[in-house]
Amino acid sequence: MNRHPYPFAGGALRNFIDGRFVEGPTRFPNLDPVTGAKLADVTAADRAMVDQAVTAARAALKGDWGRMAQAERCRLLVRVAEGIEARFDDFVAAEVADTGKPLAHARAVDIPRGAANFRSFAALAEARAMPSFQTRTADGRTAINYSIPRPLGVVAVISPWNLPLLLMSWKVAPALACGNAIVAKPSEETPSTATLLAEVIEAAGIPPGVFNLIHGAGANAPGEWLVSHPDVDAITFTGESSTGSTIMRAAAAGVKPISFELGGKNPALIFADCDFEAALAGTVRSVFSNCGQVCLCTERVYVERPIFDRFVAALAEKARALSIGDPWSGAAIGPVISAQQRDKVLGYYRLAAEEGAHFHAGGDAPAMEGALAGGYFVAPTVMTGLPETARAVREEIFGPVCHVAPFDSEEQAIGYANDSAYGLAAAVWTRDVSRAHRVAGQIEAGIVWVNDWFLRDLRTPFGGVKLSGIGREGGEHSLNFYSEPTNICVSF
């Protein structure tokens, strides 16, 4: 496919505050992970701009947006979806430039889901009706109870770099559908599609101040200033568990509602009675999609002993066959997001080797040529031989890597799956229907796929247990988080 130009090439990305694009006082480079070269400058917000964004959001709640009929709000959100679709190639080029992710992934997942988030939450919010009912007490009083949903107010949206538009819109769309005003901060690694989204939101006719965007880093920077701002009413965050813990402390000061989608160390349980080829293809996808940088990716694979050797050999062969390189050339594996992330992943490869791992594929950085030699590439890696106590088996690596271990019974497999500080997602591969239900129901995770992975319906509850998060989003769960009901009891 011909390379579509990066929309901000050589320019400077700006913040979007109160309906205007404004430069911040400091700049940092937006780097291309494929080559390490600079794509553009990003102008970061200072503390005063974070204040202005929160003030603009507060004012918007009291203006047209606060008075707007639900149907009209939802109509504007559908226009945002249409705006993303109309600029599909710009969004794809921006996402691929920022992340280096495979072109096919950006075209099939990231950008379509960005638009779908706006469409589907607009439809859900418009169809929402809250129940009312009559109350009769023993002493003869009668009342009608009904609830009206109110927006939370000013919502801070903080999102990560792995699926930038998808994850930001996953929060922005339902928050707007519920009538909130937003100050959003994308990851400093991936500022581009968020900036395009601001352009689309402006063009859709959403009033100034309803959606504000600030650029910059997290700690001691716009992220921290935003989540600790006294006039922010609620915080919704996707990112690392340790960042979630820091943000939680900031939220505690104002007893603010939080919704957290955090890290994972997700297991796949592969039983000997599975459809071998389907389990293999599914596991290749769940380990290596987006270079292993999806929170739902599998990093721990447990295989029933009779098929263990065959499965490891087949998985390693598939891993070695994955093409690595420039996303525009159709490569299946791009770089990881940054030099820091590359060093972190390679650090885990070294640690695993020290801990006694046997590498069946990868374990190092591939030799890249030409401009790609400056890129942040790591090899797709399959390893075995580590004890369950090894750090590489317990900690989230967030790269194209898995550890594979054998199991001998259903009970042991469930024990391995649950022996983790995280609990986001799991995959179970078996042809035994009873076992599928029995095992899935015992796994401590927010999502369990049976004979598939990353099959999403936006109405289902999404989130994690333990270190993987707090709360659920998706469908009515999002509407419940982004609004609060007031119950009105009318006695007559």
Ligand code: NAD
């Ligand atoms: P991160 O926690 O480093 O950063 C996420 C966002 O938080 C960024 O915008 C960052 O600038 C901001 N931030 C950092 N410190 C902050 C602070 N003190 N105050 C306010 N904001 C701050 O995460 P990342 O490296 O961008 O993303 C990868 C992580 O996200 C992985 O752990 C992955 O599992 C997780 N993730 C989870 C889900 C999910 O749905 N559960 C989805 C995607 C990614």
